[in-house]
Amino acid sequence: xxxxxxxxxxxxxxxxxxxxxxxxxxxxxxxxxxxxxxxxxxxxxxxxxxxxxxxxxxxxxxxxxxxxxxxxxxxxxxxxxxxxxxxxxxxxxxxxxxxxxxxxxxxxxxxxxxxxxxxxxxxxxxxxxxxxxxxxxxxxxxxxxxxxxxxxxxxxxxxxxxxxxxxxxxxxxxxxxxxxxxxxxxxxxxxxxxxxxxxxxxxxxxxxxxxxxxxxxxxxxxxxxxxxxxxxxxxxxxxxxxxxxxxxxxxxxxxxxxxxxxxxxxxxxxxxxxxxxxxxxxxxxxxxxxxxxxxxxxxxxxxxxxxxxxxxxxxxxxxxxxxxxxxxxxxxxxxxxxxxxxxxxxxxxxxxxxxxxxxxxxxxxxxxxxxxxxxxxxxxxxxxxxxxxxxxxxxxxxxxxxxxxxxxxxxxxxxxxxxxxxxxxxxxxxxxxxxxxxxxxxxxxxxxxxxxxxxxxxxxxxxxxxxxxxxxxxxxxxxxxxxxxxxxxxxxxxxxxxxxxxxxxxxxxxxxxxxxxxxxxxxxxxxxxxxxxxxxxxxxxxxxxxxxxxxxxxxxxxxxxxxxxxxxxxxxxxxxxxxxxxxxxxxxxxxxxxxxxxxxxxxxxxxxxxxxxxxxxxxxxxxxxxxxxxxxxxxxxxxxxxxxxxxxxxxxxxxxxxxxxxxxxxxxxxxxxxxxxxxxxxxxxxxxxxxxxxxxxxxxxxxxxxxxxxxxxxxxxxxxxxxxxxxxxxxxxxxxxxx
Amino acid sequence: xxxxxxxxxxxxxxxxxxxxxxxxxxxxxxxxxxxxxxxxxxxxxxxxxxxxxxxxxxxxxxxxxxxxxxxxxxxxxxxxxxxxxxxxxxxxxxxxxxxxxxxxxxxxxxxxxxxxxxxxxxxxxxxxxxxxxxxxxxxxxxxxxxxxxxxxxx
Numbered sequence: 018x019x020x021x022x023x024x025x026x027x028x029x030x031x032x033x034x035x036x037x038x039x040x041x042x043x044x045x046x047x048x049x050x051x052x053x054x055x056x057x058x059x060x061x062x063x064x065x066x067x068x069x070x071x072x073x074x075x076x077x078x079x080x081x082x083x084x085x086x087x088x089x090x091x092x093x094x095x096x097x098x099x100x101x102x103x104x105x106x107x108x109x110x111x112x113x114x115x116x117x118x119x120x121x122x123x124x125x126x127x128x129x130x131x132x133x134x135x136x137x138x139x140x141x142x143x144x145x146x147x148x149x150x151x152x153x154x155x156x157x158x159x160x161x162x163x164x165x166x167x168x169x170x171x172x173x174x175x176x177x178x179x180x181x182x183x184x185x186x187x188x189x190x191x192x193x194x195x196x197x198x199x200x201x202x203x204x205x206x207x208x209x210x211x212x213x214x215x216x217x218x219x220x221x222x223x224x225x226x227x228x229x230x231x232x233x234x235x236x237x238x239x240x241x242x243x244x245x246x247x248x249x250x251x252x253x254x255x256x257x258x259x260x261x262x263x264x265x266x267x268x269x270x271x272x273x274x275x276x277x278x279x280x281x282x283x284x285x286x287x288x289x290x291x292x293x294x295x296x297x298x299x300x301x302x303x304x305x306x307x308x309x310x311x312x313x314x315x316x317x318x319x320x321x322x323x324x325x326x327x328x329x330x331x332x333x334x335x336x337x338x339x340x341x342x343x344x345x346x347x348x349x350x351x352x353x354x355x356x357x358x359x360x361x362x363x364x365x366x367x368x369x370x371x372x373x374x375x376x377x378x379x380x381x382x383x384x385x386x387x388x389x390x391x392x393x394x395x396x397x398x399x400x401x402x403x404x405x406x407x408x409x410x411x412x413x414x415x416x417x418x419x420x421x422x423x424x425x426x427x428x429x430x431x432x433x434x435x436x437x438x439x440x441x442x443x444x445x446x447x448x449x450x451x452x453x454x455x456x457x458x459x460x461x462x463x464x465x466x467x468x469x470x471x472x473x474x475x476x477x478x479x480x481x482x483x484x485x486x487x488x489x490x491x492x493x494x495x496x497x498x499x500x501x502x503x504x505x506x507x508x509x510x511x512x513x514x515x516x517x518x519x520x521x522x523x524x525x526x527x528x529x530x531x532x533x534x535x536x537x538x539x540x541x542x543x544x545x546x547x548x549x550x551x552x553x554x555x556x557x558x559x560x561x562x563x564x565x566x567x568x569x570x571x572x573x574x575x576x577x578x579x580x581x582x583x584x585x586x587x588x589x590x591x592x593x594x595x596x597x598x599x600x601x602x603x604x605x606x607x608x609x610x611x612x613x614x615x616x617x618x619x620x621x622x623x624x625x626x627x628x629x630x631x632x633x634x635x636x637x638x639x640x641x642x643x644x645x646x647x648x649x650x651x652x653x654x655x656x657x658x659x660x661x662x663x664x665x666x667x668x669x670x671x672x673x674x675x676x677x678x679x680x681x682x683x684x685x686x687x688x689x690x691x692x693x694x695x696x697x698x699x700x701x702x703x704x705x706x707x708x709x710x711x712x713x714x715x716x717x718x719x720x721x722x723x724x725x726x727x728x729x730x731x732x733x734x735x736x737x738x739x740x741x742x743x744x745x746x747x748x749x750x751x752x753x754x755x756x
Numbered sequence: 757x758x759x760x761x762x763x764x765x766x767x768x769x770x771x772x773x774x775x776x777x778x779x780x781x782x783x784x785x786x787x788x789x790x791x792x793x794x795x796x797x798x799x800x801x802x803x804x805x806x807x808x809x810x811x812x813x814x815x816x817x818x819x820x821x822x823x824x825x826x827x828x829x830x831x832x833x834x835x836x837x838x839x840x841x842x843x844x845x846x847x848x849x850x851x852x853x854x855x856x857x858x859x860x861x862x863x864x865x866x867x868x869x870x871x872x873x874x875x876x877x878x879x880x881x882x883x884x885x886x887x888x889x890x891x892x893x894x895x896x897x898x899x900x901x902x903x904x905x906x907x908x909x910x
Contacts, residue, residue: 080854081891209850212850212852215847218846218855219843219847220838221830221834221859224790230790236785261757296786297781297794298778302776372795419793419856420854451795451801661853664896665892692800697892699884699887699898702895
């Protein structure tokens with residue numbers, strides 16, 4: 018297929034009908050419409066039938082973020098469609114879609130990545146409808162407009178419905194360039210269009226991966242090695258086999274050759290023993306009867322305490338360093354005051370409502386997989402590699418999932434299901450117990466920040482140093498280009514300590530872990546220097562960070578990074594000014610209560626939060642009464658969904674502040690279920706106010722940006738209320754007695 | 757193993773399962789009523805809530821052998837076509853994000869309003885704190901319960 022940028026190509030599609038395929042760069046295909054065809058494929062994102070029913074093809078994964086409704090809304094708006102006539106159809110993994118169009122659903126990037134493609138798809142089909150009508154009326158397209166699924170003749174007021182025009186439109190050449198709507202002309206974008214999954218959800222008819230059911234399907238559960246990277250040595254399944262309904266038991270071990278082909282992180286699978294049974298319950302019960310001897314490997318002797326010691330030891334053997342200015346010089350000036358503190362943000366679990374699962378049917382030459390996944394393409398690739406099949410022989414059907422938050426980037430359950438289906442020659446559903454989900458989570462990484470500030474006698478902070486010790490090889494505020502607050506001398510170090518549990522993306526990833534130390538430290542410095550936390554941030558952001566001589570900058574920094582940073586810095590300032598202007602921060606708190614502020618960005622979205630707390634005698638020693646979030650994210654496609662994402666992210670992060678931080682003993686995660694892994698419930702939910710700063714700039718993500726500011730805002734509020742600096746989460750009441 | 761007869765959503769089913777099988781797994785795997793969700797298996801999250809003789813129970817913790825001539829209602833049977841006051845309020849407020857926990861939330865809320873048609877804030881928190889939502893839709897769930905209560909009173 019030939020393609021070039023900004024060019025829409027028309028070519029054949031098997032099965033008849035017209036198809037325009039739009040991507041970045043755009044391209045398109047079409048084939049003569051055959052008499053008798055009812056449904057016309059206008060492009061990869063949309064079909065229209067002769068009755069006027071429109072089907073929007075959904076390429077992104079719906080996991081609670083609302084994308085499954087909001088992306089089709091954008092399409093309908095550009096098309097000029099009647100939303101009530103738009104049905105939504107989930108697409109299986111299909112390589113026709115580019116990475117931006119399908120690819121991963123995550124990084125709060127779905128709308129941002131698909132924004133251009135989906136609008137062009139809608140606008141191209143709309144222009145073809147207009148042309149078809151104009152030809153029929155013998156007028157110029159200048160005098161027709163598309164609205165509410167009709168093309169209207171502005172002179173004669175005649176109307177033709179899209180369904181009446183679909184066949185004629187399919188025979189037209191595809192326009193090379195289309196004009197996109199202006200924000201002021203949007204009909205659905207910017208309004209709270211109702212979530213399309215709601216009617217099914219409330220009737221109990223919404224199907225998730227775990228509800229998959231296919232004829233002759235059997236059920237599997239797996240007893241996995243409780244220690245990360247451990248192995249099965251031997252097992253005794255006598256008792257388990259005695260259970261009625263157990264069909265088969267075998268180990269799940271992959272050869273080193275196969276393992277080498279799989280992705281080391283998202284294609285990682287725990288070793289274990291599989292039970293196949295005639296029901297989920299029997300499979301669960303039988304796994305408890307297995308007697309397995311494990312080789313626990315190197316992680317079997319590690320624990321939270323040993324990890325902490327390793328991290329502390331790594332502080333002085335750092336592997337990465339950058340320097341802006343001369344930190345050493347201000348540090349050595351004896352007139353200056355030195356502030357040294359340590360922040361700790363530990364591993365947090367996902368605890369998704371829908372436990373991990375997948376269904377697979379291997380038929381020798383091909384395999385079908387049904388799963389809720391954030392990356393259907395990678396699922397297809399990993400399953401194909403496991404089975405040694407060409408990728409086109411693996412079909413991945415994407416089902417909605419009961420929350421993902423980064424966990425469903427991992428293909429473990431799909432690989433397991435495919436492995437088992439091949440072994441037993443039957444379709445099989447693998448369901449993880451809640452205990453499996455908790456103990457074999459891909460946890461948020463662990464980060465410790467050792468922070469130093471140098472303060473002059475006249476209360477100026479002239480140097481900041483961050484030693485970031487992390488269980489992954491990245492951490493925000495530890496790279497030169499990560500800095501927005503313009504201290505005159507900045508030095509950063511980073512060291513990587515090997516993890517003792519599986520790790521993965523967790524709602525806002527490094528922004529959550531790094532913002533804790535950064536935003537609390539800025540608050541500490543504001544108090545040290547007698548400044549208001551908002552004014553102080555505005556002052557620090559007032560200047561660009563001194564990156565050094567631009568002639569030493571890599572090209573990507575000049576072309577991409579610095580222009581983007583400029584936008585983000587401006588958004589930080591606009592958000593802070595908004596808070597100052599609207600007096601959101603100037604609230605007097607009575608004795609025993611306090612307020613705290615923090616601001617963070619995830620991608621190009623900025624979210625500032627003001628937390629109000631009351632010190633009390635509860636398990637954590639405090640309660641959060643209210644959180645006010647001010648968000649700068651460009652245009653808000655669906656305000657109801659947007660507010661919901663920020664509310665949800667605040668509650669998500671509050672669970673980490675109150676109950677996060679798993680412990681590990683002898684390599685085994687010491688949390689198993691919601692009894693010992695508490696999460697925030699309705700009675701602990703604060704009042705939440707979400708303010709979006711009005712903007713008609715292109716929309717930026719909203720799934721994760723509400724997370725990172727919450728923990729530091731709450732800890733800063735606790736300081737305001739109690740006078741005590743808490744420098745780690747989760748916060749326990751005992752800390753107030755000892756601090 | 758045993759033979760059991762169970763009335764779910766006014767229909768009687770007869771089947772054979774292990775006597776310790778929780779009601780949840782009978783509903784899901786045997787009767788194919790997938791609206792009732794598995795969340796924790798230990799009565800901690802509320803995703804599996806059903807009504808037994810009108811009262812809310814965690815179906816993951818009720819072995820099939822302990823159910824005697826009782827009438828069970830699941831989310832699928834709460835109303836015809838999702839028209840129960842609580843379901844309608846959920847739609848007006850547009851509560852769900854991922855939606856996975858919502859059958860349990862709705863069943864708990866419906867039972868609450870049966871017992872206390874005009875609940876206070878404290879009544880709502882007390883009844884609903886057994887149901888976890890990891891998307892964090894609590895603000896909206898509360899709003900929908902208040903709306904349903906308002907609709908009941910008018």
